[in-house]
Amino acid sequence: MGSIHHITLRAIAQATEDIDRVKAALSLFIFGGEIEAVTTEGHYGNPITLLQAQIKGKDCDRFIELLKSRLSEPELERLKNELDERIDDECYLHIRFDKQAAYKGMAQLAATTDTIAAGIKLKVYPARREKAIKIAEEIF
Structure with a gap:
């Protein structure tokens, strides 16, 4: 294919969640790649862990x-x-993607806010949205 530059995946583990479970959900998509974890504060001052991985x-x-x-x-x-x-x-x-479904090994588009977000950087020169849409249509 070669029409993808890289893919960034992100998931948030709330203080009430088991980080290992969220990492397991994320690992469905990353083929043994490294998961980076950053602990930060949520909107209401609650501790959250931002998990991120990149695929190349x-x-x-x-x-x-x-x-x-x-x-x-x-x-x-x-x-x-x-x-x-x-x-x-x-x-x-x-x-x-639905984070709970991913934990169970299923890829499913998200219906809730409990998600794994994927950003797929498409290779488009010059970088124009219309061209990116055409490339995405070819991919899928």
């Missing part, structure tokens, strides 16, 4: 294959239909 190279293709094989047919269709809304001016394709 061949693992980007593996990530797309994982989505194609694990997302349900209706979800894949929804993703294709929403590409226009999901791609920003920086040529990032944004997808949010």
Whole structure:
């Protein structure tokens, strides 16, 4: 494929959550890559841990294959239909996954705010949103 520069995945572990469970959910998507953890304060002063990982190279293709094989047919269709809304001016394709489903080993688009956020940086030169949408359509 080679049309993806890199993919950044982020998840928040609330103080009430087991960080290892959130890491396990995140690891569904990262193929043994490193997960960075930063402890910070939430909106109301509560401690939260921001977990982040980056995927590069061949693992980007593996990530797309994982989505194609694990997302349900209706979800894949929804993703294709929403590409226009999901791609920003920086040529990032944004997808949010259900964190609880990921912990159980399932890739599922998020219906709640408890998510794993993926930012897929598309290779577009010059960086134009219209071109990014076309590339995303080719990927999916």
